[in-house]
Amino acid sequence: MANITEVAAAAGVSISTVSYALSGKRSVSPDTRRRIEEAVRKLDYVPNAGARMLAGRRTQIFALTEPLRKDTHAPTHMAFVLAASVAARRHDYDVLLLTEEEAQKGMRRVATNRLVDAILVLDVAPDDARVALARQISCPSVFIGVPLDSEGLICVDLDFEAATARAVDLLADAGHTTIGLVGQAQAAYEKSNFPPRVRSAFLRRAEERGMASFHGTSGGARASRSAARRTAAELTGRGATALVLHTAEEAHGSVLAELAERGLRVPEDVSIVSVGSSFDTSHLPRPLDSFPLDPQASCDAAVDLALAAIDGHPDAAVHLIEPSYHPHGSIAAPAERAV
């Protein structure tokens, strides 16, 4: 409840000195600093947010827009929200949530409002309406995910193509000649931006390495026998000795269950690599090698780009995050096929 004037009085200095001592934007003698810090502690002083926003040029708030479509995978989404929040706090920023239809009107509102310094855009769709909006408003926006038309936009994302290509390479190097991709649910290929990137990278790299390749989708685990299980069965049935998985955690489990039921061991009979998963593949019934989607890495990068843009140095480009490889022994040479 104390304000800067009371702190200044208690420390026997002017309010500007208090302000500078706290912001560090001007040097203050050690003795003065000590007296101020003591007064701050004694009075439990915390600078008023509204006054700061008004006087300063920063609000210390990021908006986070999340459309929350019904097909959004909640755990992954939550991981991103959490990561964004953590990244923001590291730079003394708070996060304001913009959901649903509010994502549209809300973005415009908080931008003209001057309530936030920048906007972080989550769950980006290929034809995301927020793209046009971002170009209109003056508030810097950073997209976590890449829309179809990213011209002039600041975007961050895992390099899905590189991750997929490296996954295919690992399998090719191990000697596999026929591989399959268990992809996302069909709808995801229309509504989200990265599933198509993974699929095309998979097909391209497999061809470059002279491998035969197949792909299929996964989907809801409601039925007793999920789409992921069917796809896994079909791909191995066609002779694939290795699988690349780009699916939700449940579908990973389904694939493993299906293989187990058919008596196929990992990696002795089937090698597996997971790509772009946001969960821990080492805790699955059978730990899987993976090139994970790391929400924290993406969000850290996004926040850095946001801060730069706020500072007047927008880096309008697609910033791809180098995938990292986490081996868990799920790749081996293909078994000698019994005739």
Next chain:
Amino acid sequence: MANITEVAAAAGVSISTVSYALSGKRSVSPDTRRRIEEAVRKLDYVPNAGARMLAGRRTQIFALTEPLRKDTHAPTHMAFVLAASVAARRHDYDVLLLTEEEAQKGMRRVATNRLVDAILVLDVAPDDARVALARQISCPSVFIGVPLDSEGLICVDLDFEAATARAVDLLADAGHTTIGLVGQAQAAYEKSNFPPRVRSAFLRRAEERGMASFHGTSGGARASRSAARRTAAELTGRGATALVLHTAEEAHGSVLAELAERGLRVPEDVSIVSVGSSFDTSHLPRPLDSFPLDPQASCDAAVDLALAAIDGHPDAAVHLIEPSYHPHGSIAAPAERAV
């Protein structure tokens, strides 16, 4: 970018008149109002958030604290966050997210900061550390969920006891004499506030109705045969002709799958009622009668209580929301038991 002074000039009135015209806190002549509205539109004027916070006594922001423990059920949690956001926007409030450890320091910060007008507390644990904090700080807090010690706190929650008792009553009225409860994962009974309330209400009501009752837990769906399936099998094995389900969506599916596998039909062989579910039980393989947990109802109530508290009328009490019954034909009289 335009400010109130420019609007006032454009409309040929004073800034106070502009302010009053927009806030509606003082009557303005129709003609003046029209000119002001036109100026606002022409200049794209939106009041500056920081200035408003400083001058007014409202920030128009709620903090939303969410610990996001690893055992948090993401979809349910997301539903609450979304509902809170919607409820807030209805009253022109924005939502600031406080996650994890930040939930603690963050609550204190935004309270003394004067960045928010009130704090909405989600995912309340029985011994939640935020309870003590809420009592310390001056900023009003509303708990969505009921901690063990709710003395002096403003709390909102579904009336789980009533919902459970009504569920048991429906089954008793249908003629069942032996019923089972498929509860949550064991850990939930320690870390969350409502599972124990459901279980004790279940046992109490069953006894009052002279029924034999059993209960078991559900849990992770990782294994090929989940805890929910085992529990369902055990309960029906013990002679239960009706089940009350208080579990996640996946476990609902597991129970139905288990019954189907054993050739038990719903409701001909086994009646089922779902209690406190936050998903749509009418879209399950077999639609189930339910007393749902309605995030929007809880959050609407919470926001109303927050607004009242901000207005100086805190209603420190546990506000239980009346459960509503959604029948889907999953209750019938018990089958005549073959000897």
Next chain:
DNA sequence: TTGAAAGCGTTACCAC
């Protein structure tokens, strides 16, 4: 029905 002006609590520029 309207206007003038005093804050609100900072930040940052200008002096010293």
Next chain:
DNA sequence: GTGGTAACGCTTTCAA
């Protein structure tokens, strides 16, 4: 190294 003070853009009291 420190202090004075003009913004910042709004809300609200006091007058008319």
